[in-house]
Amino acid sequence: KNQVEQSPQSLIILEGKNCTLQCNYTVSPFSNLRWYKQDTGRGPVSLTIMTFSENTKSNGRYTATLDADTKQSSLHITASQLSDSASYICVVSAKQAGTALIFGKGTTLSVSS
Amino acid sequence: GAVVSQHPSWVICKSGTSVKIECRSLDFQATTMFWYRQFPKQSLMLMATSNEGSKATYEQGVEKDKFLINHASLTLSTLTVTSAHPEDSSFYICSATTTGGYTFGSGTRLTVV
Numbered sequence: 753k754n755q756v757e758q759s760p761q762s763l764i765i766l767e768g769k770n771c772t773l774q775c776n777y778t779v780s781p782f783s784n785l786r787w788y789k790q791d792t793g794r795g796p797v798s799l800t801i802m803t804f805s806e807n808t809k810s811n812g813r814y815t816a817t818l819d820a821d822t823k824q825s826s827l828h829i830t831a832s833q834l835s836d837s838a839s840y841i842c843v844v845s846a847k848q849a850g851t852a853l854i855f856g857k858g859t860t861l862s863v864s865s
Numbered sequence: 866g867a868v869v870s871q872h873p874s875w876v877i878c879k880s881g882t883s884v885k886i887e888c889r890s891l892d893f894q895a896t897t898m899f900w901y902r903q904f905p906k907q908s909l910m911l912m913a914t915s916n917e918g919s920k921a922t923y924e925q926g927v928e929k930d931k932f933l934i935n936h937a938s939l940t941l942s943t944l945t946v947t948s949a950h951p952e953d954s955s956f957y958i959c960s961a962t963t964t965g966g967y968t969f970g971s972g973t974r975l976t977v978v
Contacts, residue, residue: 784966786967788969793874793875793972793974794971794972795869795871795960795969795970795971796909796958796969797969798966798967798968841908841909843967853911853967855909855910857906858908860906
């Protein structure tokens with residue numbers, strides 16, 4: 753069964769600190785993996801997208817890694833800001849006809865001052 | 866970048882009435898759009914795939930007569946929740962495929978009282 757598991761479920765950190773969010777998946781055949789940021793009451797906004805051959809991709813203070821062998825991905829946030837408080841969703845796409853996006857439940861990040 | 870505009874952002878309606886949610890691709894044509902539903906602290910759940918000029922494809926368990934989808938043009942898809950009940954209260958999000966991947970609307974918070 754295609755699944756995407758994220759950990760931790762929630763996380764609280766102090767402003768300025770770094771953090772790493774995890775995503776494990778069992779999606780096959782794998783096409784790509786995306787990280788989205790979703791503010792409360794808003795739609796998800798894309799942070800990164802990685803294909804099978806990509807190991808690391810950065811977007812400002814966000815750096816995503818992908819290990820296709822172990823089917824794991826991480827999202828590292830550097831020098832966190834209050835505005836980073838949001839839900840971070842890992843989405844894996846499968847190579848098959850039609851829509852095949854498998855969503856994780858997300859990690860809720862709270863950055864406090 | 867590609868923008869998907871979703872309206873309204875929030876709506877409150879009485880039980881038994883119908884509510885229409887619009888999803889527009891502002892600077893690109895979207896032959897396919899997707900409608901999701903999201904409950905608090907849960908993943909986005911795909912409800913249906915909207916295809917321009919043809920019938921929508923509904924996911925298993927989604928009542929097509931209750932959630933009417935119309936994709937009459939390349940830039941507009943609508944979701945109508947008919948005879949709404951309190952259990953239909955949720956966060957509804959649309960998305961469209963673009964060259965950069967999937968772009969999501971800002972979501973609609975529906976509350977049925």
